[in-house]
Amino acid sequence: MLGHTGVMIRDGGPLDAVGGVTPRWVAQPESVEEIAVVMGACADGGLAVTPAGGRTKLGWAAPPERVDVLLDLSSMHDVLEHVAGDLVVRVQAGIPVTRLAEVLAKAGQALALDVPFPDATIGGTLAAPSPGPRAFRYGNARDLLIGVTVVLADGTIARAGGKVVKNVAGYDLGKLFTGSYGTLGVIAEATFRLHPIPADRRWLSFECEGWEDAGDLLRSQLEPSAVEIDHPAEGLSTVAALFEGPAAEQRALAARELFEGGDVHTEAPAWWGQPPGSPLHSLRCRVAPSVPDGISVRGSLATGVYLASGSTDLDAWRSALPDHARLVGLSGDLTGDRWGPIPSLPLMRRVKERFDPERRMSPGRLAGGL
Amino acid sequence: MTVFDRLDALFPPDRVITDPVRLRTYECDGLTYHRATPMVVVLPETTEEIAAVVRVCAEFGVPFVARGSGTGLSGGALPRSDGVLIVTSRMRRILSIDLDQRRAVVEPGVTNLAITEAVRDRGYYYAPDPSSQQICSIGGNVAENSGGAHCLKYGFTVNHVLALEIVTPEGEIIEISEDDFGYDLLGAFVGSEGTLGIATKITVRLMRAPESVTTLLAAFQTIEAGGQAVSAIIGAGIMPAAIEMMDALAIEAAEAAVACGYPAAAGAVLIVELDGPSSEVEAQLAEVIAICVGTGSFEQRVAASADERAKIWKGRKSAFAAVGRISPAYIVQDGVVPRTSLGEVLAGIDALQDEFGIRVANVFHAGDGNLHPLVLFDDTAPGEGERAEIVSGRILDLCILHGGSITGEHGVGVDKARYMPRMFTDDDLDTMQLLRCAFDPGGRSNPGKVFPTPRLCGEVPRVHKGSPGEIF
Amino acid sequence: MDPELIKDCVHCGFCLPTCPTYVLWGEEMDSPRGRIHLMAQYNEGAEMTPEMAGHFDACLGCMACVTACPSGVQYDKLIEHTRPVVEREHARTPRDRAVRALVFALFPYPRRLRLIKPFTRLNRRLAPFLDRVHPTLGALAELTPPRSRSRPLPPLVRARGPLRARVGLLTGCVQGAFFPDVNRATARVLALEGCDVVIPPGQGCCGALSLHSGYDAHRFARRTIETFEKAGVDTVVVNAAGCGSSMKDYADVLADDPGWQRRAECLKVRDLAEFLVELGPVAVRHPLPVTVAYHDACHLAHAQGVRSQPRELLDQIPELKVREIAESAICCGSAGTYNLFQPQPARELGERKAGRVEDTGADLLVSANPGCTMQITAAMRRMGRPVMPVAHTAQVLDASLRGLGAVR
């Protein structure tokens, strides 16, 4: 126990490790205020903190230089406000995405994010976003986020955005914190815009040789919500497209005509939105990428954002990709430079220096020792 | 050496403006209430020129303000009398268009509409469509995170910008992109109102034009009935491309300006646009019409042709400027409320009209609760301007009270900086300013905007290397 | 510069993208919004400096901003009030003054214009030399069209078939001198559509050139009204866009004299296309297998709001295809005397327009203003491009009504 504040504290163990670094303590706050108290105490003691949610991605990105306190947000799992008529929900950061989905489904609504990890929490999904098929239609986590409460390294509580879909008052700290991997502060609460669950859904899938086959679909006006490829390490690729809306079936059938083949299903293919394996790499490439032997790739032909898996020399693969492409090692063992070029790194560094001048928030988890 | 000498050396004479009469034409943007004559105006044509000017500013400790087309409605481009105004209106080249990758790279002075016009023939378009789209610059859109009628379905500028080249307030040229692994600097820069630097190249997403677009004009006796229709449409799980509403006074103005021919007796009109594959649109249109009728709409018109569609939209798109025809002066307000509070807030605005004897015309993006009350007044009548100003402020209070925002798309600028503390705590604002300090430690990029009080950034604090204490 | 009219401007900027000078230079002071701001500054006591005058002089008076403005700002009135102030308060250089005097001594007088015509071939060769003496002289020489036979029109052309209307026809100075064929075609079309066409001899300039440049136009206006009153017509059909727009303004020009103002209000002025659409077609349209690019003359499209009518008339002609020109709202740079006084921007605009016209791939460029077609073909010639044949809307209709199978 942390003195009179009542925040749950226990000793850290190997199961609490962040990228192999075991924290000395684990704190389990239950409110924004409790987070602030813990952060304030850590500031006083110069302790390094890593926030954690469902712990599905604690092994992602680089291991932190040090972790004194693992800030476990799993006790902050409430839906704070869901106004169905506004299609908006405000939640605590520790709520599992699957649980949120259950609550929203009762009102016929959904947070249009595809999160393949059943335990993943909202906070983790923001801090360490992974791409999902429907990002093509609905955007990524950052596009659906409309408000955020964060707690900084010194315990300051700050809010940005709000609970209305449209809002340009002040800087969008929520976006700044997406992708921050716990290096800027703690995401404590988040507010999202929701979408109605579509009346109907159909998937069209077909096997193909190459990457180019979906071009016609993207040039068509059939408005797919997602166009994904599953490129296994060996054998033929599969392309699948999702259609949503009352006329989903009609459109899927029209799309099938475009390709003179393929099957229309009411369920997603098994691989849909799933990471292809481990070690995991993030690949962004706007043209058909060259893929080394033994590597499988899954992701969106529409947005050019993929997850890849299999052992490879990242430097070698990078040099075979077009200049604009970005390849980052997410998890697992890797050979070569994990990050590749990040042109805006100098600016990110300055942001880190201002938000966490003492480098106590998950130091070193991102490129350039952020 | 003065700033002037340095600028003269950088630019040919016709691109540095120092003549006082000329300078004054830049004294305000679309919000004419705030005015300041810039010390000097420059008209750069390249990123390098902008970087050079910004470095001169850094060298002399002089503030600078970026300006696109000067249509901003929050005084964001209000110049500094001790600063340089950097105008992008000569940087209006579309640098590349790649339809296979559905993106275009443009200079900041390119107008919003020019992008769509460049690709329309080939079946693509740029989605965010502010009413000012024929003239507002894409750089200004980025700075303001501009929205438009069709943002209900497609999102705002921030959802359609894929990468930026920026000149930082220190004068470096840096690329920020959605592809960068780490902090979403792109998302933070969009909507920063010119306070984090100047966008010099913008990569935007192009969208495939929908197969079918249908526009419905539904007339209601009262604005409340219209509001109910909006809620019912959203509640039915339909996501129209746009839902716009205008009240009787706004209709009167639009009629006077562009003879849009909306139903005469209407207390409110709703414009609902559905787009997408024909099969979806047809299914949804029937449902939307049924909902409108069910909530009391007495007339529905479905635009049968592109011309008819344009005509329906013309009334809406010209509504702001058209109010000039029915009132000598007016304030365009921009506030947001949760959709479910629309009715209450509109009633509140009604009460304000009665209390202060000031007319308010309402035009709004009903789908996302973004209100644009137009507060009408006669600037020659003593005291009316002040009363209008009060009403305008009270409307924002109403928005905040209902959990909304003081601006949905026009930005904070200089105009609403003083309202920021009503929406945010000091800690919130200080934290936002940490970002500002990271980009602009010298506070030279568009100072005095967005934040009521600037934060002194000071040196970057030194890294604290103390050993962790035993506190638990 | 009426402060009330200035106040109508809400500074929204919607007019900027259609303003030719803003399109060229991207500067606030050379935009409608900026010019209105300058007018406000003048009213507040700012001096008419050479800089300020320069921005007013650079305005083409194309009135695209009037069409674009959703707030109904009457920029046409504003600039008309401003021009005389510029003339009064801005000291031009002696060379500029001499050249302006020459133009105003020449253009409003059809007879004087006809006198210089025989030299026009020579003029074109002299253009480079004249350009060096004064850019305006170069522009003047470049623009003078080739000579054409001029036979005077009869004072009355009788309607074919049942009489439907009786109208006067304004022959115009530039039109009458350089493009007599257009007037002849106009008279024939009107007659074929059942109109008695009265063409009062000795009609002079309608005052357009002076009005658009800040010179006194009262005299021209009064004389023109008188001429048509004497001819006993209450509708005057005008085929030159610039003339039509200024004649429609007579009541304003003569506002300080109520008697004359009333007389002006009694005279109905119609553009040819506007008149023909109101009248409705009766004559048979014969096919014309040609693709035309229709150019909106500013003084027709913006000043008179006549945009759909000429297109409608062209569309009625079997086998004729109409192509739209990109940026159709932007002026070609001709604008009355503009290409004479501001030759550099006028040239740039001309070339921009010529490019857009070429892009249409049309066989024939059609417009209702001789100034525009002169300007655009001059630009094509200067750019070393094949010069597209040009015709007035009246000539195309004439060819169709008479079943010629081709224009001219």
Ligand SMILES: Cc1cc2nc3c(=O)[nH]c(=O)nc-3n(C[C@H](O)[C@H](O)[C@H](O)COP(=O)(O)OP(=O)(O)OC[C@H]3O[C@@H](n4cnc5c(N)ncnc54)[C@H](O)[C@@H]3O)c2cc1C
């Ligand atoms: C009639 C009317 C209707 C409008 N309708 C809408 C609407 O529907 N939706 C909407 O969102 N807005 C609307 N607006 C507001 C305005 O058009 C937008 O805010 C627009 O984005 C401003 O663009 P601009 O080029 O005029 O920018 P400016 O007014 O010149 O500048 C706006 C801000 O952007 C900054 N800036 C400009 N260029 C850059 C750059 N390259 N890099 C960094 N900062 C820059 C400036 O410093 C300033 O803070 C409307 C305005 C008017 C007058």
Ligand code: SF4
């Ligand atoms: S009349 Fe033409 S040139 Fe003059 S300000 Fe208006 S649009 Fe510009």
Ligand code: SF4
């Ligand atoms: S469009 Fe009209 S109101 Fe707007 S700036 Fe131009 S003249 Fe002024």
